[in-house]
Amino acid sequence: MGFATDAIHAGVVPDPTTGSVMTPIYQTSTYVYESPGKSTGYDYARTINPTRSALETNLKTLEGGRAAYAFASGMAAISAVMTLVKAGDHVVVSHNVYGGTYRLFARVLEDYGLTFTYVDTSRLDAIEGALRKSSRMVYVETPTNPMMVLTDIEKVAALCRGRGLVSVVDNTFLTPCLQRPLDLGADIVVHSMTKYLNGHSDSVGGAVILARDEHAERVKFVQNSVGAILSPFDSWLVLRGIKTLPLRMRAHDENGQRVARFLASHSKVERVLYPGLPTHPQHDLARRQTRGSGGMISFYLKSDQAAARFFAPLRLCALAESLGGIETLICQPSTMTHASVPPDERRKLGLTDNLVRISVGCEDVDDIIADLDLGLSAA
Numbered sequence: 351m352g353f354a355t356d357a358i359h360a361g362v363v364p365d366p367t368t369g370s371v372m373t374p375i376y377q378t379s380t381y382v383y384e385s386p387g388k389s390t391g392y393d394y395a396r397t398i399n400p401t402r403s404a405l406e407t408n409l410k411t412l413e414g415g416r417a418a419y420a421f422a423s424g425m426a427a428i429s430a431v432m433t434l435v436k437a438g439d440h441v442v443v444s445h446n447v448y449g450g451t452y453r454l455f456a457r458v459l460e461d462y463g464l465t466f467t468y469v470d471t472s473r474l475d476a477i478e479g480a481l482r483k484s485s486r487m488v489y490v491e492t493p494t495n496p497m498m499v500l501t502d503i504e505k506v507a508a509l510c511r512g513r514g515l516v517s518v519v520d521n522t523f524l525t526p527c528l529q530r531p532l533d534l535g536a537d538i539v540v541h542s543m544t545k546y547l548n549g550h551s552d553s554v555g556g557a558v559i560l561a562r563d564e565h566a567e568r569v570k571f572v573q574n575s576v577g578a579i580l581s582p583f584d585s586w587l588v589l590r591g592i593k594t595l596p597l598r599m600r601a602h603d604e605n606g607q608r609v610a611r612f613l614a615s616h617s618k619v620e621r622v623l624y625p626g627l628p629t630h631p632q633h634d635l636a637r638r639q640t641r642g643s644g645g646m647i648s649f650y651l652k653s654d655q656a657a658a659r660f661f662a663p664l665r666l667c668a669l670a671e672s673l674g675g676i677e678t679l680i681c682q683p684s685t686m687t688h689a690s691v692p693p694d695e696r697r698k699l700g701l702t703d704n705l706v707r708i709s710v711g712c713e714d715v716d717d718i719i720a721d722l723d724l725g726l727s728a729a
């Protein structure tokens with residue numbers, strides 16, 4: 351089936367009891383056994399829940415994986431993936447991943463004997479240079495949050511395959527609607543479903559989608575053993591949100607292109623980071639690897655003082671963390687989403703106070719532009 355058809359239908363079958371067209375919220379913790387030791391296939395709701403299973407089948411189909419597992423947050427999903435490596439192992443990571451991912455790696459997992467090297471994964475030689483005997487995984491975010499640096503997934507996946515490394519791609523920003531890392535050879539995709547997949551800023555969730563059965567078995571085991579599962583209600587919300595994913599992503603992409611062009615032409619804006627603009631250094635890769643650049647744009651104002659003045663007049667764009675909702679959200683990464691990255695590291699990455707990140711929503715684009723113009727007039 352086509353992507354839009356799968357988004358609406360994959361994993362969803364009429365409820366066997368009532369014929370309900372929409373998957374019910376199976377709000378139960380346990381199920382009746384047919385006889386001692388003989389369950390219906392459903393025994394305990396941490397292990398399996400029909401609403402979550404419907405969502406997991408849907409996710410597996412959209413990303414083209416062998417299996418998918420839904421977690422209580424994006425960070426829970428990433429934590430589950432990191433159980434594929436163990437004490438003594440080394441991981442190469444994109445150097446400006448989401449701040450929470452950096453915090454998990456640097457301040458939690460290093461205490462358990464894992465080591466991480468952060469490199470510019472847009473450069474294959476930088477990845478190769480960082481590899482050690484103990485390297486087991488390459489963890490990539492593309493585009494990165496918030497610097498919008500792309501990594502060539504096909505090349506990184508091939509490098510990993512040649513050296514027996516696991517390749518992981520955080521596909522939160524583009525979703526399978528605009529980018530399918532498993533088709534390009536990656537082993538694992540992770541998502542914060544809090545963002546575009548759910549799309550309505552009313553649920554926190556995460557997902558892991560896997561191309562290989564041996565990884566899938568382990569992640570399934572960890573999902574049940576650790577227990578950071580997505581609730582039935584949140585599973586239902588995301589399943590419902592995904593039905594409009596293709597429509598929303600088209601609108602995010604169209605509005606993103608318009609807003610990026612507006613910002614790029616504005617005298618108060620120093621520089622725009624958006625792979626959909628021909629001025630982005632990796633525009634050609636964006637055209638090859640993705641089916642659109644979506645709604646995430648970062649831009650530099652001319653000074654930190656200008657940034658301090660920019661946010662106050664905004665009325666439509668909500669000053670908030672997170673992204674990927676139907677409404678436009680805007681933030682200052684250095685003080686909000688990436689405050690957990692040490693100041694020195696932030697400076698090195700270009701994560702300065704005059705950097706603004708916008709998650710362009712699906713409102714009328716002229717209204718978004720008019721609101722940004724108000725902020726820029728004050729900047």
Ligand SMILES: Cc1ncc(COP(=O)(O)O)c(C=O)c1O
Nearest residue numbers: 423424425448495522542544555
């Ligand atoms: C790219 C990316 N990955 C992962 C996460 C973590 O997801 P969650 O907040 O759902 O735990 C985020 C959160 O902002 C993110 O932006």
